[in-house]
Amino acid sequence: MAKSLEKMGIAGRVFLQEALTNTTDPLGAIEDFQRDNSILLPSLRPALPLLDLHGLKRLDFNRSVFEELREKLEEKIAQLAKSGDAEANGKLEAILEKSFELMNIPSLRPITMCLFKHLPEVPEKQLKALIKDKEMYKLSPIEVKRQIWQNNQALFGDEVLPLLNQYIKDKDDIIFNVEAPLNNFFTLSPKQRRQEAAVKQLTNMIGKNVRLYDMVLQFLRTLFMKTKNVHYCSLRAEILMALHDLEITDVCSVDPCYKFTWCLDACIREKYIDVKRARELQGFLDSVRRGHEQVLGDLSMILFDPFAVNTMLWSIMKVLQDLTVHETLPRDSAELVLLIRMLALGESAWEIINKQVFKEPRIDLDIVTRFVPALLAVGVCNNISTVVKKTEDFIKSKGDVKEEITDQSEYNDSAPTQLLITFLQQEPLSCQIFMWYIIYLVKHRRKSMLLKYLPLLAKHHKEGANDAIFLHALVGQLSLHSGPAAVEDLLTDDDFCQTLFKFLIPGRQTKEVAQKHLLRLLLNTYRRIPQAKLRNVLSKLEAKGKKHSEAVTELVAKLSVKVSELDSEAAEKQTDHKEDVDLLGVPTPAPI
Structure with a gap:
């Protein structure tokens, strides 16, 4: 701080040290130093003894005056910057030239920062100095940093x-x-x-x-x-x-x-x-x-x-x-x-x-003329089969059926399904559409179609089981409650759970992405899943020789605790039920 002041011609610590070393009257030297470096305002001097009588230190007084002057200077800088003419910018740069040397003094630093903020362009000299001084660079306003960054x-x-x-x-x-x-x-x-x-x-x-x-x-x-x-x-x-x-x-x-x-x-x-x-x-x-x-x-x-x-x-x-x-x-x-x-x-x-080949890819027209129609066909076939089955069940319940109502082979979806398999094997874009079609089926609880087409995705597009965003969306839909009573909860069905878990855990090479999303699903729906299936999946995840990441290991441990809690709840219910049965066996006492 002292060196910065002395560079500007303001007496500092070194000057005072020399004055005290070379003088025969130290007290007089101190008084001279105080007088020369105090506020040189004649009208102020008579008021200083009054401040002394009120117990106000000179340091506090000088500091309050300094802060007031600094605020006035910052206001003046802002006014000059608003004018925006070349003369005003020249004045600001002249002030910056002098104040930049005093930037290391914390109390004077806001003036320099204010100049940085209001100058349309900081001179190159100051920018280079800021790059070298890491501390000052960090303290610089964002406006100055932008000027530094654009060339660095x-x-x-x-x-x-x-x-x-x-x-x-x-x-x-x-x-x-x-x-x-x-x-x-x-x-x-x-x-x-x-x-x-x-x-x-x-x-x-x-x-x-x-x-x-x-x-x-x-x-x-x-x-x-x-x-x-x-x-x-x-x-x-x-x-x-x-x-x-x-x-x-x-x-x-x-x-x-x-x-x-x-x-x-x-x-x-x-x-x-x-x-x-x-x-x-x-x-x-x-x-x-x-x-x-x-x-x-x-x-x-x-x-x-x-x-x-x-x-x-x-x-x-x-x-x-x-x-x-x-x-x-x-x-x-x-x-x-x-x-x-x-x-x-x-x-x-x-x-x-x-x-770096900026060319729009050609779309395989077969996606529109063959793949999408096949996707529509399997949906329509499923809808017709469902309606026909419901009609047959209704007629059979009346006892009026003498022969088959319709030939089910008429609505067989084997041809469009085979076409879907061909596209899943050859066309990545079709796989992306098919993955979201699976989520669509989950959203609408189409269990019969999921039992048929989820294995297709697992077999012919194995990357789907490791696509983090697809799995996130799939788990999100499965985690939702089924809603109306008429809508079946997929996770309560043994066949669906087996198909889903086979998709998420296809074998030994299950990747961490699939494991994490499977555990996300289990930790939030474990009460809805058949207990045998839940324990089977947990045993596979806990199998000896399986090496998991720290995150997966932690999730498996959480799931294990949840399953243990279910076992405890089941044991308590069984005990309560047994006690109720024992009470029912107690004979009714004879009337008095």
Whole structure:
């Protein structure tokens, strides 16, 4: 502090030390030093003895005057900055030149920080000095840091990377959350997701700086390419829409994906892509001009966002319902073709960015002309078979049946099922649609179809049992109570539980993702599952020689405790029942 003051020509500790060393009158030297460095205001001197009489220390008085003057100076700096002319900026830079040397003095530091905040551009000299001084760099306002970061990508990366890691961790925590399975990953609205700490900090760091925004997008592309983690795609869209919420048009307007993302964000909020918005999205995709194909890389990332994928797939399920009701061919639905087109573009996001080949993938038309009709056919066959069976049962109950009502082979779904198997083996896009079709069946409690088609997914698309987001959505639907009494609870059925557990634990090579989601399901529905099946699954998880991660081991231990509690409850009920039976056996006493 003393050195900084002496550099500015203000007497400090060294000056006082020399004065006391070379003088024969130390008290006089101290008085001279106090007089020369006190507030040089003649009208003030007569008032100082009065303050002494009131017991007010000179230190407290000088400090209060200093703080008042500092506030006045900060106000003046703000006024100069508002004028915005070159002369005012010159004055501010001149003040900064002098105050920067005093930045190490805590009481004077706010003046320098105020200048940093209000100067449109801090001189290069001061920026370089801040980079060297780590402590001062940390204390600098965000406005100055932005100027440093835009010319120092490595330093900016060091600041951003912890936030990106935290964002990914937060998403994984939600996906594997055991305590609250009903808080589905897809429950939060887009606006609520943008209130997460990591997103807010990143948007604050970017501000109105287009260069920093481009850097963040480049970080996201690179990390997505290296890790294939889809949450980076979510963050790509969330940052853009967070800036939109803050009305930072300087950045949003230069992003070619802005209007497309805005429209898609509205669809995600509504959890459905209606016809009007589908046309808007198609217009954006069709308007990609020749020579500007690079935008397809960012568009594919935005469409690969799990929230966008979930919205598109549920929209496809809704379209399938409408096609069935209105007896329309899938190829005649422009909305369905667009949804599959966008889904395909999203699915090829990693390949587009990795190979830097910015070209929209060609859609296999057989998906629309063969796979989707097969999906509709198995649903219709199942519905007809159910109605026929109910009719037969009703007639048989009346005793009027003499022969078979109808030939069941007429509604056999073996041909469309075989076609589904072919597509599951060859076409990843079909697998994605089929996975959400399984969730759709769970949602509507179609037990007979699940018993038939869940094993198909396990056999012909084994990656489905290790897709964290699919399993999260599946477990979320299964964890919901069945609702009306007429709707069967799938988890109380032995056959369904066996099929489900065989899907989640196909063999020795069960991956941790499937184990975690199986344990999520069991820990929250163990009372609804047949006890024999529950104990069988637990014994497989506890089998000797099985090596689990620490997280899985902890969950298995929790499940074991829950099962033990069930056993204790069952034993207590049995004891109570036995006591009731014993009481019934006691003879009635004879009347008096």
